[in-house]
Amino acid sequence: MITRIKDLFTDFDLPRLLIVAFLSTLLVLAFFLGLPVLGLLTDMLNRLGMFGVLVLAMVPAIVAGVGLNFGLPLGILCGLIGGLVSIELDLSGGWAFAAAIAVAVPLATLVGLGYGWLLNRVKGSEMMVATYVGFAGVSLMCIGWIMLPFRSLEMVWPIGKGLRVTIALSGRYERVLNDFWDFTIGDPGSSTGALTIPTGLLLFFGAMCLLMWLFLRSRMGIQMKTVGDNPKFAVTSGMNVNRGRMIGTILSTVLAAVGILAFNQGFGFIQLYTAPMFMGFTAVAAILIGGATVKKASISNAIIGTFLFQGLLVVSLPVANQIMQGGNLAEISRIIISNGIILYALSQVGGGE
Template sequence: MSGKMTPGRFLRENAVIIIFIIITLAAIQPSGLSLTYIVQELLTRLGRNSFLVLALLIPIYAGMGLNFGMTLGAMAGQIGLIFAINYNITGVNGLLFAVLASMPLAILMGYICGVVLNNAKGREMVTGFILAFFMDGIYQFFVLYTLGYAVPMKNPAIVLSRGYGIRNTLNLDIVRQSLDTWWMLKIGPFSLPMASYLVIVVLCLFIVWFKKTKMGQDMRAVGHDMAVANSSGIPVNRTRIIAIIISTVFACIGQVIFLQNMGNMATYGAHTQTAFFAVAAILVGGASVKKASLANVFVGVVLLHALFVVTPNAGQKVFGQAMIGEYFRQFIGYGVIALSLVLYAWRSRKEAERQREGLRGGTAAAAQGGAK
């Protein structure tokens, strides 16, 4: 971000954020929601979603783009929760059990994902996306056909009436908001789920620390240029796999945190949108495929969810149909991902062109190219 910051350039670089703020501000009035309500919703959603979004950071550092394969971790987390509910493990202990029980699975999933993505260098994002669909098939097979059939289930309330397979909706009452309410700070009209925030802060500290370790430095090098990293003795493929494993494990924990706040779980649907919302959030926050920071995560969660809170009501009020708000928020989510990817691809292409010109033309152009 060196060089002169002209208003035009500022607008271009923050186009997504600006569009978001404008739409949200425009929608607050017609939605008829009170400011207190919106702020409380945002405080809750920060605790609920930030962890999942943070899980995206490390693969970005490693130059693997947005990890759409984080869905795999979410699935692992859900399997952990299914077992916690099955054994009737309550409260924070239930969450802890779910996380610990599913972590080996998450590591395995992350490993698989990493190996697959190493075979698809240059198209990690689309491959990760399809891999999530593929694993969704395996997940359905596992949860819908083997649980209660090959794997005995103790709790008949969660099993389908046919005797095997988990019900469509899982009631998480026994762990519902156990983390959030563990330490709930009341400030004025707002309640802050401090325990959830604490977990998120710990993760942030971990990421900051991790970036400084040898492994973190290697990841940056791999993300910058794989060929250079390889020639300087960094095991590129292994480093990339580790980045994905870490991300998958975080996604697994993040999904458990997300679901404990929601209080129930759509067994066959909860994970399908995990990556979508996380990716949309980090992009809205100003991250790109190659560059992201902790600030992007939190700005993104706030902006994206502010929009999600107000649009259904605004759609209802303006058009008389709640469905429009629902479709609109999906449209905005996918649209924003498309827009950010387009802007990024467009910008990096222009930069490549500028650099090429810089090599050809004299020093003036080179200086311009080097400014970035």
């Protein structure tokens, strides 16, 4: 039992302890500042569900040995296209969301195939290449958003060419997951606010995690893990290293596509153009905060990380606004924390000699 506790403690390394401490302090502060704590908690749960799948997308990439997938925007772009097609087809409600996923997944598979091919050729430099391939993809699609033949009046600029920067999803699939079987505890009017559980959203995220868990326990999943853990070992066990990495990359890309759709439905808008640029970094930071490293990640890392990181963002904004005037403290702390944690993870890989 004691060793168990010890293990748990060593698992929680310094940065994670800091984040947990910081988050708890913020929550306590929020309480004393008279902020609606339950309302904040609702936001945290919403954000967990909305952002969770994007963070979960890191798991297959890290496990397959590709490393932190900074190329997440590639998958996100596929998801966005899926979302746009669903609106173009004039669908609404759950069917619109399902259609978006149905379009996005095969597209992401194709993109993942090409992306995986590239990453198999740049072993050892995946992160840097992925980052810039992601950036390049986003800026290429900036051209795409102008050129693609979408017609729906909800999406295109009334005058001029191309799609709008943000497209509202009201009447389409806004909050289809969030509002599915949701229920509220407490009185929204009270000083602590009320806690609303977004059941559908959490179920969806939970289902994704379950699928991932099942996959990691399948023969193919074990093969992927082995390839990522020790490629030389994998070779001597008759496995195809490139294939394992390819599966990981494709899965990661597909999950990114699904993830952005889950995010958009909760957010209520589709954001195009440069918006997806840094989403990869946020996801990377979240899973690292959850305790993953450049080489190891688990589903629990993704869940804990999303909760901590998004929770931090949710809580820090109102608290910061209460304490300090001016400046965009929440955004600044997001930049510092997310990049700080990535730097920390990179410096732990070694190479110190």
